[in-house]
Amino acid sequence: MSRPNATDSSRQARQVLAATSISYTIVLLDASIINVGLEQIGDSFNSGVSGLQWIVNAYTLTFASFLLTGGTLGDRLGARNIYLAGLAVFTLASALCGFAPDLATLACARALQGVGSAMLVPCSLSLINQAYPDPGKRAAAIGMWMGCGGIAMASGPLLGGLLIHWFGWRSIFFVNLPLGLLGIGLTWRLPRSQALRSRHFDAAGQLTAIIALGSLIAVLIEAPLLGWRSTPIVAGILTCAAFGLLFVRIETRQQQPMLPLAFFRNRLFSASALVSMASALVFYGMLFSFSLYYQRELGYAPLQAGLAFLPMTVTVAVGGLWSGRLAGWFGARASMCTAFCLYAGGAAGMLLAGPGSPYWLAVLPMLAIGLASGFISPAATAPAMGTVEKSRAGIAAAVLNSARQTGAALGVAIFGAMLTALQPFQHGLHLVLGIASIVALAAALLWWFCAGPPVRMAEVQTPAKKRALR
Incomplete structure (x- = not known):
């Protein structure tokens, strides 16, 4: 009986690695492929540099803001469940990007992509850790996982250039759909994972972090157009400062903070x-x-x-x-x-x-x-x-x-x-x-x-x- 169980475990581990590698590939591919499409997107929507900045930063901003929460949700609700949900959100958001009728819709869909990425990336590592208990095999699996991301990062601009040349800029988002669906299919077959430990969901820390970081990025993008002394920019600076200080205060008082400030000691x-x-x-x-x-x-x-x-x-x-x-x-x-x-x-x-x-x-x-x-x-x-x-x-x-x-x-x-x-x-x-x-x-x-x-x-x-x- 031990041999079939070992075989099943090995097969399941390879399936986990395949599913997580696909997800990491499309996450890093999306981060690099967008750059060669900026000019075409700007021409389609008659956008200046600030609009293109929002297209890029809507993704990175939500990715950064929700990454810690994605790991917490994986611990509370099971890494497989949150990973699957994140991959589904990312795939759906990619379709919305491809069909976006205007710049604002595209930016919102890109933000949704960032949320999906923040859910699936930390849970990918949790799934690999669970599937490969042996430290040596785990290190090799993580190396392959990161290697797939590196290849995606390297090939993104060239692949994007080819897709835009043949099919237009919307194709750089549609390319995520078959990969995302393949990853969902592989993950769906995995057994449901249990929560590793119960961690507190730091809703106040999450909200204040999003507002502080979002207002900072908004000020940096819009200030050259509106002027540093304009009312919206001054309000943005004050908002960033107030919520940044509030975030630090909340995190120092939480028993299980979203961002453990003790690390920085x-x-x-x-x-x-x-x-x-x-x-x-x-x-x-x-x-x-x-x-x-x-x-x-x-x-x-x-x-x-x-x-x-x-x-x-x-x-x-x-x-x-x-x-x-x-x-x-x-x-x-x-x-x-x-x-x-x-x-x-x-x-x-x-x-x-x-x-x-x-x-x-x-x-x-x-x-x-x-x-x-x-x-x-x-x-x-x-x-x-x-x-x-x-x-x-x-x-x-x-x-x-x-x-x-x-x-x-x-x-x-x-x-x-x-x-x-x-x-x-x-x-x-x-x-x-x-x-x-x-x-x-x-x-x-x-x-x-x-x-x-x-x-x-x-x-x-x-x-x-x-x-x-x-």
Whole structure:
């Protein structure tokens, strides 16, 4: 009897890995494929840069805001149930994006995609952990899961360019439908999962976080058009400050907060979260800016833009695959600082690849930018996870993912605002690249002074504090 049971368990584990890999593929594919469709979307709806910023940030904003709650719901109601619901929401939202009649509807559908992603991504890891109890097999499964996401990220611009060239911009959303339905079919066959533990749903923290982060992004996007002293912008700034302070107050008083602020008492964890946010800010901000540059300024078709991005997106996957080895060879501190210097050097190099310059001048800088982005994400995660207890690894990973998504939203908002405020476009792009270099170098300095031997939270907390965290 043991052999059939082992065979069934192995088959079910492979089915879990297939289902979760499909979901992670479409989540990261959607994050990168949208960039080559921005110009076509803008032409269809007669939208300026601010409207395109909302199309990108409606997704990243809700993804970042609901990611911690998605993990909590998975713990309370079962990872399989919430994963299935999230995948269904994402697939439905993709169909709504494809049929959107106007910009506002498209932005709302993109926000719904973000909610679905926030539900399924943390539950994907929970399902893999349950399906692979052996640590070695679990590590291999997670590596394959992340590898599928890296391939999707790398192929997104090129695939998007091909789809738009053949079928128009709506096809970049419709491509999610067969993948989503396949993932739902695979997940539906899995046995229902039970809640691992009962965790409190932090509704007040969730609401205040959404309002604070949403008002911040809105201010950054709309201020160049409305003016920093206009009534809506001033109201937005006050709203962001008030709800941000209220969020911190709520989280410090909750017994089971959505965002455990105690994590940030550890210097290495705080540094990991900040450099993850800085990396996403620089990468996604430049990806948005380069997309507008190639299509609006140089007149590239979507397929040409997808091909132009290929050096950068392919090296994202390469950097992720080699991250662990490089950190092992050269050390976490030196390798991470080098990666951020690659960011700064890549941004500086792109200044030489302006209008009239041959494309090959941009290849080396984009290789550096992509390699840095791929390396930093896993390299920042590993030391941070070493600072927390194993029982809290899931929520710690969700915090780091939220930091990345917040950084991505801020990058698109800030860099887009600069491109809108400064004309001609080339002047705004020069400022964007200068700010990207400064942020990257600041992150390198931060990591240099904060990286050190991981200190577990259990070693720095008093028993009373640890009881409060449970």
